[in-house]
Amino acid sequence: MNDRLHTRVGNIALKNPVICGAGEHTMTGDAIRAALRHGAAAVVAKSTNESQAAKDQLDRTDYALFDAHWNPVPWHTAESRDATLFCRSGLVQREFDGWLDELAALDREAAASDAYVIPSLILSDLEQCARYAAQIEQAGLRVLEVNIGAPHGEEASKGAIRLERDAARIATIVSRLRASTRLPLWIKLTGQSEDVTGIAAAAQASGADAVVLMGRFMGFLPDLESQAPVLGTNAAIGGGWSLPLTARWIALARRRLGAAYPLIATNGARNGLDVARFLLAGATATEMTSAVFTSGYAALSDAIAELNAYLDSRGQCASRILGRAADQIESYQQQEARPGHWRCFAPASE
Numbered sequence: 001m002n003d004r005l006h007t008r009v010g011n012i013a014l015k016n017p018v019i020c021g022a023g024e025h026t027m028t029g030d031a032i033r034a035a036l037r038h039g040a041a042a043v044v045a046k047s048t049n050e051s052q053a054a055k056d057q058l059d060r061t062d063y064a065l066f067d068a069h070w071n072p073v074p075w076h077t078a079e080s081r082d083a084t085l086f087c088r089s090g091l092v093q094r095e096f097d098g099w100l101d102e103l104a105a106l107d108r109e110a111a112a113s114d115a116y117v118i119p120s121l122i123l124s125d126l127e128q129c130a131r132y133a134a135q136i137e138q139a140g141l142r143v144l145e146v147n148i149g150a151p152h153g154e155e156a157s158k159g160a161i162r163l164e165r166d167a168a169r170i171a172t173i174v175s176r177l178r179a180s181t182r183l184p185l186w187i188k189l190t191g192q193s194e195d196v197t198g199i200a201a202a203a204q205a206s207g208a209d210a211v212v213l214m215g216r217f218m219g220f221l222p223d224l225e226s227q228a229p230v231l232g233t234n235a236a237i238g239g240g241w242s243l244p245l246t247a248r249w250i251a252l253a254r255r256r257l258g259a260a261y262p263l264i265a266t267n268g269a270r271n272g273l274d275v276a277r278f279l280l281a282g283a284t285a286t287e288m289t290s291a292v293f294t295s296g297y298a299a300l301s302d303a304i305a306e307l308n309a310y311l312d313s314r315g316q317c318a319s320r321i322l323g324r325a326a327d328q329i330e331s332y333q334q335q336e337a338r339p340g341h342w343r344c345f346a347p348a349s350e
């Protein structure tokens with residue numbers, strides 16, 4: 001293990017902070033193996049739940065990639081890695097027991113290369129979710145991620161995918177899941193809340209071992225040619241531009257939940273320098289999803305190499321820079337109190 005990249009999510013030691021996040025690119029055994037071959041410290045498998053409607057939604061997925069001016073961008077090119085992804089998605093269509101057995105075997109394989117394969121549940125019915133969590137532990141998997149803030153929650157068939165925003169309800173959900181398994185429990189939360197740190201604190205207080213911040217937003221994009229909605233619908237949207245929004249909530253969560261509590265970033269990382277930015281914001285690991293989905297698994301190995309080069313050039317290690325920038329954030333008022341602080345940026349002249 002390269003000590004420079006070594007990090008921890010609670011009791012789980014990771015060989016580097018790069019996790020391959022859940023998506024269509026982690027939906028089969030071969031796909032998960034590809035992510036592991038590219039050095040990801042962990043791979044979160046495409047989520048599942050018991051809802052047939054959520055599974056059926058996978059047959060109606062649709063994706064569009066755009067540049068900063070909303071012009072279409074081709075897939076699987078250098079450009080696509082940095083593009084904005086607008087999409088609707090569904091859940092894995094495999095029957096649960098077979099999927100679980102395959103993930104348990106993959107996780108055993110991953111352990112041989114010091115990595116993890118992590119099953120992911122998306123909340124539909126809470127009691128069923130708790131039963132699945134217990135089964136996942138019995139199958140020998142070592143970590144569980146549960147997404148209770150999937151952006152599509154309010155567009156999908158009623159109850160198929162839940163988007164939870166209420167702290168009291170989140171406390172009930174996490175407590176129930178905590179009671180059903182002793183596995184390290186990573187709870188993925190929405191960013192579509194006015195109080196992301198409040199819901200993160202509720203998850204922490206109810207027994208989550210880590211929180212994953214933050215799910216993507218929903219968007220609507222009018223198409224100039226057809227004058228109709230792109231993809232015909234509202235859909236989830238994300239891009240590199242999400243990074244500062246996610247980083248802010250990570251930094252605020254670090255302050256509220258304490259520097260020792262593990263935070264995992266999702267939403268905005270496109271390369272290894274972005275993983276460094278999330279470390280500086282206080283995220284002990286970063287899930288990369290769209291970059292892998294749109295440009296291939298090399299996004300993972302490239303990110304690990306880039307992060308390593310950044311840290312090496314500064315003689316630093318990942319754990320030492322954790323939260324370093326977050327801990328220096330000043331309020332406007334604190335800055336105003338410091339004489340000589342202000343610099344005036346004039347617009348560039350002709």
Ligand SMILES: Cc1cc2nc3c(=O)[nH]c(=O)nc-3n(C[C@H](O)[C@H](O)[C@H](O)COP(=O)(O)O)c2cc1C
Nearest residue numbers: 021022023024046047089147266267268288289290
């Ligand atoms: C096509 C696609 C499918 C996704 N499927 C899942 C999923 O099954 N479960 C889940 O928890 N998140 C899912 N996500 C969300 C991602 O894991 C991730 O949180 C989000 O895309 C933001 O990270 P990124 O900026 O690295 O893409 C999906 C995202 C995309 C783009």
